[in-house]
Amino acid sequence: MRHNPSLRDGHHIRLIEGGQGYFESLVAAVDQAQSHVLLETYIFDVHGAAALVAEALERAALRGVRVCLVVDGVGTPKLSEAWSQRFARAGLDWRVYSPLGTLGLLMPNRWRRLHRKLCVVDGHTAFCGGINILDDWYDPHYGSLARPRLDFAVSAQGELVGHIQHSMLQLWWRLQGAMHVRERKIPQALRSFKTAGLPLSWKQALPLPDGQPLPSRAALLLRDNVLHRSQIERAYLKAIGLARQEVLIANAYFLPGRRLRKALVHAAARGVRVRLLLQGRYEYFMQYHAARPVYGALLAAGVEIYEYDASFLHAKVAVVDPDSDRSWATVGSSNLDPLSLLLAREANVVVADRLFAQKLHQRLSQVIATQSTPISSSWGQRQWQQRLRDRIAFGLMRLALFLTGHRY
Structure with a gap:
């Protein structure tokens, strides 16, 4: 189904x-x-x-x-x-x-x-x-x-x-x-x-307890290798494309493909504030270093990048236009990297509810302000050894994608 x-x-x-x-x-x-x-x-x-x-x-x-x-x-x-x-x-x-x-x-x-x-x-x-x-x-x-x-x-x-x-x-x-x-x-x-393969009867929505907020609009997004190969990526692309005020993404393993990078660059170009909260602590060689070669183009386009260094970042969440009637937020398991978007089984919940979006936005903004380091436009001037490790990891990731037969 x-x-x-x-x-x-x-x-x-x-x-x-x-x-x-x-x-x-x-x-x-x-x-x-x-x-x-x-x-x-x-x-x-x-x-x-x-x-x-x-x-x-x-x-x-x-x-x-x-x-x-x-x-x-x-x-x-x-x-x-x-x-x-x-x-x-x-x-x-x-x-x-x-x-x-x-x-x-x-x-x-x-x-x-x-x-x-x-x-x-x-x-x-x-x-x-x-x-x-x-x-x-x-x-x-x-x-x-x-x-x-x-x-x-x-x-x-x-x-x-x-x-x-x-x-x-x-x-x-x-x-x-x-x-x-x-x-x-x-x-x-x-x-x-x-x-x-049999269809299952779905439960009806439960009535909410008295005093709870009004029901939210929500949906489940899946990524698998059969019917839902690009559902999560398409949802991100649509939300970023419709953004008018702000895009705020917190993602542990961030290596966006060409379409996602273009969507972020275009959003920044039309005046949308785009902020990325990414992993600042070294965890795995591939995930840590392969992401960094894409920083330069994003910073040049006006995207703000912050690295969370208080502990390990494992979040996979995003908020778009939290103060708007078109607010959009997602919480789930999918990173914005090829392993999640092309290979793994993932699940995200998307929520269109202003109060929910504002709460998540407020928390992420607080983390950015107090527990993160901003990445400056001088990023490309790091020591050559660091840049070499980044390029090696990026190349290995591209080789891995070639072996799986995927384009990204």
């Missing part, structure tokens, strides 16, 4: 900042679950505060709630033996999306990862964003952090919860079918693949 990403009324969307707030909301929802919990995440690291989520899933499964967990084969190649046993005893079902196998990432088809972070509880409450099940103060590669990483998610009620559930169940049954094929259980595999 082709998903229609049109904005629709009748939603309650709440902005969540950081893992602590996300985990508290997620645990509260899971503890009230009566029927089912579906959870997808790139990283499931049961360390520190993230253990609270694992424990909530275990409690739900023990009381008879159907709990289905999907993790990515790169982000989470395996769970610890202790937690695998606990989940098995509780009756929790979990699957690894695209395990790497013997050759690992040497095979370009293994670069297509499950990067979205989604959860649906009982078909009426959903979560979507960029936050992994990973403690904010901990990084698997760098250990304890001095400050928590910056990231966002949303909780949602309304029609798009059904869209999210439909997408998650499709993936779940396809993974079930693939598992049965590996086990040579062909009849079961055929039933699973057939189930994945």
Whole structure:
């Protein structure tokens, strides 16, 4: 079924900042679950505060709630033996999306990862964003952090919860079918693949509690390698193209393709204030260095670039014209780089609600003012060693795209 990403009324969307707030909301929802919990995440690291989520899933499964967990084969190649046993005893079902196998990432088809972070509880409450099940103060590669990483998610009620559930169940049954094929259980595999293709009844939008803001207009945007190959990128291009006052983007791994770069340059040329909040802390060689060769052209066009250096930036959010009736905002898992926009499974929620857009805009502006470093027009005069590393990373990224057969 082709998903229609049109904005629709009748939603309650709440902005969540950081893992602590996300985990508290997620645990509260899971503890009230009566029927089912579906959870997808790139990283499931049961360390520190993230253990609270694992424990909530275990409690739900023990009381008879159907709990289905999907993790990515790169982000989470395996769970610890202790937690695998606990989940098995509780009756929790979990699957690894695209395990790497013997050759690992040497095979370009293994670069297509499950990067979205989604959860649906009982078909009426959903979560979507960029936050992994990973403690904010901990990084698997760098250990304890001095400050928590910056990231966002949303909780949602309304029609798009059904869209999210439909997408998650499709993936779940396809993974079930693939598992049965590996086990040579062909009849079961055929039933699973057939189930994945069936239309599902969608829940009606829930009435909002008294005193809540008026329902928001919202939609789910997906990126996959079948029906939704460019949905998220097109949404960004349209929003930037219609901008009249301001575009503010916070993105962890930023390497926009030609069309996105042109859209940002054209927006700045027609007088729109364009601000980018990007990663300032070194995390990965490719993502850190490959983005920097595009800074020069953007700065020359009048785009403002700020690097967040208080901790790791992991946000994938944007706001356009927050004080306008045409306000537009998005929160999700998709970076503006070729891995997200061409290869990975991603999910973003788009919200057309002035109060929501203003809240996100206010928070990002505060971060820019207090925790970020502006990049000046003298960027191109850095030491030649730095520029060389940037060019090497940029070239490697282009080579990787060539190997996948994509143009960007």
